[in-house]
Amino acid sequence: MRIRTARDEDWPEIHSFYSRIVDEGRTYTLPEGSGMEEARSLWMGTPSWRTVVAVDGERIAGTAKAGPSLPGRGSGIAGASFMVNPEHRGAGVGRALGEHVIEWCREAGFRGIRFNAVVETNEAAVRLWKSLGFEIVGTVPEAFDHVDHGPVGLHVMYRRL
Known part of the structure; x- marks a missing residue:
């Protein structure tokens, strides 16, 4: 597996699993x-x-994006989002993307990475991010209307770089 910058011609394949997820x-x-x-x-x-x-x-087994979480004086902390094609779940794609983004953010000069909306019932994601050094710094109760569980919390997770 290799990780590279997304190109315009990648979008139809990304969209096929993006929309499903x-x-x-x-x-x-x-x-x-x-x-x-x-x-x-x-x-x-x-x-x-x-x-x-x-x-x-x-x-395309997965995709991620990262950049300044906030503008101006808040731009020293990155934000990031990740999606793994369901056909490739359990194959280490999320971990590879996470490690790549952490290193890229470090090299880009960010002081940390903040995820502001990790669904608390998404146990695989929470476990992965914790294993990569992220911690839950807070949870917004009932902020996500889960299709199966109704209102559940959204974790704010952070990793210092």
């Missing part, structure tokens, strides 16, 4: 039912952020 209603606060261009804007359209893909053979 978002529409499941279990892990992302992104709007369900987004059209291809609206979703592209949300995932790949932030100029100050970098979007990457994890490629396994010729298939």
Whole structure:
């Protein structure tokens, strides 16, 4: 598996699993039912952020994006988002993307990385981020309307670089 910067021609393949994951209603606060261009804007359209893909053979196994969490004086802390193609779950794609983003953020001069919306019932993600040195610094109760569990909390997670 190799990780590289995402290209425009990657978007249709990314969108195929992006839309499935978002529409499941279990892990992302992104709007369900987004059209291809609206979703592209949300995932790949932030100029100050970098979007990457994890490629396994010729298939995109996952994607991540990272950049300044806030503008101006808040820009020393990065934000990041990750998606693993469901067909590649359990194969280390999330870990590889996480390690890549941590190193890229460190090299880019960020002091830390903040995730502001990790769904508390997404145990695999919480376990992965903790294993990569992130800690839960707070939880916003009932902030996510989970399709199966109803209102659940969103963790704010942080890792110092």
